[in-house]
Amino acid sequence: MFAIKNRKKFWDGMTGLLMIAPMTLLLSVFAITPLVSAIKVSFENWSFYQPPEFVGFHNYYLVLTDNRFFKSIVVGIKYAITVVTCGFVVAFFFSHVLKHLSTRISSFVKTSIYIPTIISGIIVSMIFMFIFQYPAGLLNTVVKSFGSSPIPWLANPQYALTSISISGIWMGFGFTSLLMLAGLNDIPKSYYEAASLDGAGFLKQMWHITIPSMRNTFVFIVITGFSGALQVFDLPFLMTQGGPLDRTLTPILFIYQHFKNDVTLGYTLAASVVVFIVLGTISAAIFKVIKSEKFVD
Amino acid sequence: MKLRNGVLWVLIVLITITLAACSGNNAGSNQKSSETDNNSSAVKGSANGNTDGDQQSKDKKTVYFWARPVSNEAWYLDNVSKFNEQHPGIEVEVSFIPEDAMAEKLKAAQAAGIAPDVVMVNYSKIPERVRLGQLASLDNSITDEQWNDLEANVLEMVTVNGQRYAYPMEIEASAALYYRKDFFIEAGLDPAKPPKTWNELIEYARVLKTKDRFGIAMPANGGDLPWTSWGWHAMLGVSPISPDWSKASINTPEFERLIGLWKTLFEEELMSPQPLAGYWDPTPLATGLAGMQINGQWAIGEIAKTYPDIADEIVVVPVPTPDGETGVPTATAGGWTLAIDAMSQHKEEAGKFISWLLAGDPQIMADYSNDILKAPVRKSVAQLDLKYLEDSNNQVFLTDILPYATSEPWFDYEIQIAYATAVERVTLEKVSISKALADAEATINDIIARKELAGKNPKQ
Numbered sequence: 180m181f182a183i184k185n186r187k188k189f190w191d192g193m194t195g196l197l198m199i200a201p202m203t204l205l206l207s208v209f210a211i212t213p214l215v216s217a218i219k220v221s222f223e224n225w226s227f228y229q230p231p232e233f234v235g236f237h238n239y240y241l242v243l244t245d246n247r248f249f250k251s252i253v254v255g256i257k258y259a260i261t262v263v264t265c266g267f268v269v270a271f272f273f274s275h276v277l278k279h280l281s282t283r284i285s286s287f288v289k290t291s292i293y294i295p296t297i298i299s300g301i302i303v304s305m306i307f308m309f310i311f312q313y314p315a316g317l318l319n320t321v322v323k324s325f326g327s328s329p330i331p332w333l334a335n336p337q338y339a340l341t342s343i344s345i346s347g348i349w350m351g352f353g354f355t356s357l358l359m360l361a362g363l364n365d366i367p368k369s370y371y372e373a374a375s376l377d378g379a380g381f382l383k384q385m386w387h388i389t390i391p392s393m394r395n396t397f398v399f400i401v402i403t404g405f406s407g408a409l410q411v412f413d414l415p416f417l418m419t420q421g422g423p424l425d426r427t428l429t430p431i432l433f434i435y436q437h438f439k440n441d442v443t444l445g446y447t448l449a450a451s452v453v454v455f456i457v458l459g460t461i462s463a464a465i466f467k468v469i470k471s472e473k474f475v476d
Numbered sequence: 477m478k479l480r481n482g483v484l485w486v487l488i489v490l491i492t493i494t495l496a497a498c499s500g501n502n503a504g505s506n507q508k509s510s511e512t513d514n515n516s517s518a519v520k521g522s523a524n525g526n527t528d529g530d531q532q533s534k535d536k537k538t539v540y541f542w543a544r545p546v547s548n549e550a551w552y553l554d555n556v557s558k559f560n561e562q563h564p565g566i567e568v569e570v571s572f573i574p575e576d577a578m579a580e581k582l583k584a585a586q587a588a589g590i591a592p593d594v595v596m597v598n599y600s601k602i603p604e605r606v607r608l609g610q611l612a613s614l615d616n617s618i619t620d621e622q623w624n625d626l627e628a629n630v631l632e633m634v635t636v637n638g639q640r641y642a643y644p645m646e647i648e649a650s651a652a653l654y655y656r657k658d659f660f661i662e663a664g665l666d667p668a669k670p671p672k673t674w675n676e677l678i679e680y681a682r683v684l685k686t687k688d689r690f691g692i693a694m695p696a697n698g699g700d701l702p703w704t705s706w707g708w709h710a711m712l713g714v715s716p717i718s719p720d721w722s723k724a725s726i727n728t729p730e731f732e733r734l735i736g737l738w739k740t741l742f743e744e745e746l747m748s749p750q751p752l753a754g755y756w757d758p759t760p761l762a763t764g765l766a767g768m769q770i771n772g773q774w775a776i777g778e779i780a781k782t783y784p785d786i787a788d789e790i791v792v793v794p795v796p797t798p799d800g801e802t803g804v805p806t807a808t809a810g811g812w813t814l815a816i817d818a819m820s821q822h823k824e825e826a827g828k829f830i831s832w833l834l835a836g837d838p839q840i841m842a843d844y845s846n847d848i849l850k851a852p853v854r855k856s857v858a859q860l861d862l863k864y865l866e867d868s869n870n871q872v873f874l875t876d877i878l879p880y881a882t883s884e885p886w887f888d889y890e891i892q893i894a895y896a897t898a899v900e901r902v903t904l905e906k907v908s909i910s911k912a913l914a915d916a917e918a919t920i921n922d923i924i925a926r927k928e929l930a931g932k933n934p935k936q
Contacts, residue, residue: 226608227586228818241926313750331750334697336904420699424900439579440889442604444587 221448238449248450250425251433252457254340258429259408261344263401266351270400273352274359289360292353300350300413307346308333308418333419336426343414343427350414351407355400362396363389398469405465406458430454536567537822539829540592542582544575544812548847555840559832566825568594586610593820594829596812597642599633600884605815606636607934612816613639617827622835625854633883634813636934642813643834644853645844648773649807649877650884651707653677653796654761655768656789659684663767670793672800674737677768681746684767691746693753693766694738696903700755701896702889704770708734710805710882711797716895716920717887722930724920726895727913733798735902735909742903749903762786770795772807773873777849792869794876809881811853851878886934888927894919 221238225231242248273292277285295303310317311332319329332342370388379387390397412431415421421428421436434454437447543552549572556568571592573581578596585591597605605611623631623640634642657667663683671677681691695704709715712734716726741747752760761769762783769775780787794806814834816826833840835854842860845852851873852858864870885892898916901907924930 226610227589228609244926313748313752331748334750334904420697422698422900423904424698424897436889438583442608 217448218452220444221452222445224443224445226443234445238445239453241446242450242453247425247428248430248433248453251428251430252454254426254428255409255411255430256461257340258344258347258411258427259405261341262347262351262408263404265344266348266355266404267397267400269348270352270355270359273356274363277356277360278363289357292356295350295352296354298350301417303346303350304414304417307342307349307414311342311418334423336423339419339423339426343418346414346418347408347411351404355404358396358400359393362393366392394469398466401465401469402462406462409454409458409461430457536565537825539566539568539594539820539822539826541568541570541594541829542573542578542592542596543570544578544596545572546575546848548844551844551847555833559829562832563825563828566822566828568829589819591817591819593817593822593826595815595817596645597815598884599642599644599647599810599813600886602634602642602813602815603636603886603934606641607932610818611641612818612820612823613641614643614816614827614830615640617816617824617831618643618835619831622831625835625856627853627855627879629879629881629883630809630853633809642815643830644811644813645834645841646811646850647809647853647878648811648851649707649873649881650704650772650810651770651795651807652773652775652792652873652877653768653794654758654771654775655791655793656761656786657791658786658789659689659764659767667791670791671796673796674798676800677796678737678740678744678746681741681768682744685746689764690748690752690760690766691768692741693751693760693769694741694747695751695755695770696738696742696747696749697751698893698896698900700751701899702892703884704755705892705895705899706884707795707805707807707881710808711795713804715885715887716916717891717924717929719933720931720936721887721924721933723924724917726898726920727917731895731898731913732909735899735912738899739902739909758783761790773851773877776867776869780849790869792872794872803880805880805882807877807881808884809878810884888923888929890923890927891920894923 220231222233222235223231224234224238277288280288311319313319313331313334314323314329316332318332322329330338332338366389370392371384374384374388409429410431411429412435415427415429415432416435419427421432430450431454434447434450437450438444441447541556545552552570552572556570559568560566582591582595597611602611618640622643626644630644630647631640634640634644653670655667655670660667665680665683671680677692683691685691695701712730714725714728714730716724716731718725742749748760748766752765756772756774756778758769758771758775758779759782760766761771762779776790776792779790797804797806814830816823816830820826838854838856838860841852841854841857842862844850845857846863849864849870851864851870852860852862858865858874865874894916897919898912901912901915902909
C-alpha cells in the first residue's frame with residue numbers, strides 16, 4: 180500500500196514537471212537565453228566582426244550620464260501616468276454604464292469600444308494624424324469654428340505628449356472597460372442588497388463594496404497598463420518621431436534610435452537593461468502599494 | 477495507467493517540439509554553407525540549380541545576396557538567372573528584403589554570423605563599416621576601366637584609405653527645390669525665373685503664401701531635420717564636427733545664417749509649424765498645401781505615380797544658395813551600392829557577381845534605370861537610351877545637382893540630432909540663435925568626449 184502511494188506521488192511529480200517543461204523550454208530559448216546574452220553583451224563593445232572588447236560598466240556609465248536617456252524615461256513615465264490614470268477613471272465609470280444597459284445595446288457598445296484594441300498601433304497613429312493635422316485636421320476644424328487659430332498639436336512642445344496620450348487612451352479604453360465590467364459582474368448582488376437594506380447610498384456602496392472587491396482587477400489593469408504604456412513605441416514613432424525637442428521620445432523609441440544608428444550594440448543593450456530594471460521596479464512598487472489579495476466571499 | 481499514458485503523451489509532444497526546433501535551426505544556419513542547399517526560402521533565380529544532378533550541385537559555390545527591390549523583382553531574378561547560367565561554378569541566391577527592414581535584419585544576421593555574401597550598403601555607411609572590418613575590398617574584382625566609368629565624386633564615396641569597397645547601384649540627391657508653374661503664374665511670378673538666393677527664396681515664399689497655402693514646405697521636426705540638413709551644411713562648406721572628430725564646429729557664422737533662414741520662415745509662418753507630411757512625401761506641393769517644396773530626387777517618380785494630373789506643372793531646380801553661388805553642393809548623394817561581406821567564404825565569387833551585374837554590360841543597369849526610373853550612376857549607362865533622361869526635371873539632377881553633391885556624412889548620428897535640436901529650440905522655444913548654437917556646441921563636445929570619437933574618422 181505504501182509502495183503504491185509512493186509510486187503515485189512520484190508519477191504525480193513527474194507529470195507536473197513534464198507539464199511545465201514545454202513552457203520552461205520555450206522561455207529558456209526565447210526569453211532567458213537572450214536576456215542573459217544581452218546582459219553579457221552590454222558589458223562589451225561588440226561590432227560583430229571584431230572580437231568583443233570587455234568594457235566593464237562603461238556602457239552603463241554612458242547611458243546613465245546621457246541626458247536624452249533620462250528625458251526619455253521621464254517622458255515614458257509621464258505618458259504612462261496620463262494614459263493609465265485617465266484610461267482607468269474613464270473605463271471605471273463607463274463599465275458602470277455598460278452594466279446597466281440592456282443586453283442588446285450592451286453587446287453592441289461592447290463590440291464597438293473593443294474595436295480600437297484590435298486595431299494596430301500603426302492604424303491608430305494614422306487616424307490620429309488626420310485628427311491632429313495642421314492646419315485643417317478634424318480637431319483644428321473644430322478649433323477654427325470657435326474663431327481660434329489652429330494649433331500644431333503634434334509639433335508644439337506643450338501639446339505633443341498630450342496628443343499622443345489621447346491616442347493611447349483611445350486605443351486601450353475598450354480593453355480596460357471590459358476588464359472592469361468583468362470585475363463588476365463578479366461582485367455578488369447580495370452585497371449591494373444587504374448594503375441597501377442598511378441604508379448605504381451609491382457612493383458608500385462604491386467605496387465599501389465595489390472598489391475593495393475589484394482590487395485584483397485594478398492591480399492587473401494598473402500593472403499591465405503601466406508596463407505597456409512605458410514601452411510604447413509605434414504611436415510616437417509614427418506621429419512625431421520623438422519630437423518636438425524630444426518631448427515624445429519614449430524609452431523604447433530612444434533604444435530603437437540607438438539600435439538603428441549605433442555601430443556597436445553595447446550602448447543599446449545597456450539602455451535596454453536599465454529600462455528593464457526601471458520597469459521591474461515600477462511594477463514591484465505598484466504591487467506593493469495596491470496589495471493584491473485573494474478575494475474572500 | 478491513465479497517469480502513465482498522460483506522461484507518455486507529454487513526452488511525445490516534447491520530443492516533437494524539440495525536433496521541430498532543431499530542424500528550424502538547420503535551415504537558419506545554412507547561410508554560410510559552401511554547398512548548394514535545398515531548404516532555403518530564398519529565390520535561386522537559376523535555371524540549372526536543380527537539374528544537373530547532385531555532383532554538379534555539390535561543386536557549386538553559393539553566393540547569398542540580399543536585395544531590396546522596388547517593384548523590380550523581375551530584373552533581379554532575370555539577371556541572377558543569367559549570371560548563374562554563364563558561371564557554372566557559382567550559384568547566386570537572391571532574397572528580397574523590404575527597405576525599411578533591411579538595416580535591422582542585416583544587423584541581426586551579422587550578430588548571428590549569417591550575413592549574406594553580397595550586401596546592399598548605403599554610401600554613408602561604407603566608411604564606418606570598413607573601420608569595423610565588416611566589408612571586404614572590391615579592388616581585386618573590379619578593373620580600373622570599370623572604376624573609371626564612375627564620376628570622381630561617386631568614386632570618392634566608395635573609397636576608404638585608397639581602397640574601394642563597394643560598387644554603386646543607384647544614386648539620388650537628397651534635395652532640390654520643387655515648385656508648380658500654375659502657382660507661380662497665379663501669384664504673378666515668372667515660372668522660368670526660380671529663386672536663386674536665400675533672400676529670393678523667402679521673398680517667393682511670401683508671394684506664394686495664401687490663406688490656404690504655405691509659401692514653402694521644408695523639413696521642420698527632429699525626425700527629418702537631422703538627415704535632411706546635410707546638403708545645406710555641404711552648401712556652406714561646414715560640418716557640426718571638426719574633420720578629425722575632435723571638437724564641435726557648429727558655433728560659426730555659417731550655421732547662424734542657416735538657422736536664421738529657418739527662423740524667418742517660421743516666424744512669418746511661410747512654412748507650416750507642424751510638418752504637412754514626411755520629408756520624402758511630395759503631397760504638400762502636389763495638393764496645393766505649399767507653393768514650393770524642398771524634396772529629394774525620389775519625389776519626381778512619386779509625383780508621376782500618385783499625382784499624374786499635375787506632373788506637368790512641376791519644375792525642379794537646385795536648392796537656392798545663400799548668395800546665388802553656383803557650382804557648389806546643394807544636396808548630398810545617397811543610395812545603394814553592392815559590397816562583399818568581410819566574413820563571406822566566397823569573396824571571389826561574390827566579387828565576380830558584383831562586377832558582372834553592376835560594372836559589366838551597361839545594358840543591365842540601363843534596364844534597371846528604365847524599370848524604376850533611377851538616375852544612371854555610370855557614364856557608359858548614361859549614354860544609352862534611357863527613359864529617365866526624357867524628363868527635363870531628371871536632367872536637372874544629372875547636370876546641375878549630382879555632379880556637385882557630396883556624400884552623406886558618417887559621423888555619429890547624435891551630432892546631427894544636436895544640430896536639429898538647435899533649430900527646434902530657435903523655432904519652437906524662441907531661444908536666440910547664438911544661445912542655441914552655444915548649447916549645441918557643448919552637447920556635441922560632450923558626445924565626442926563620452927563616445928571617445930576624437931581621431932576615429934575612418935577617412936582621416
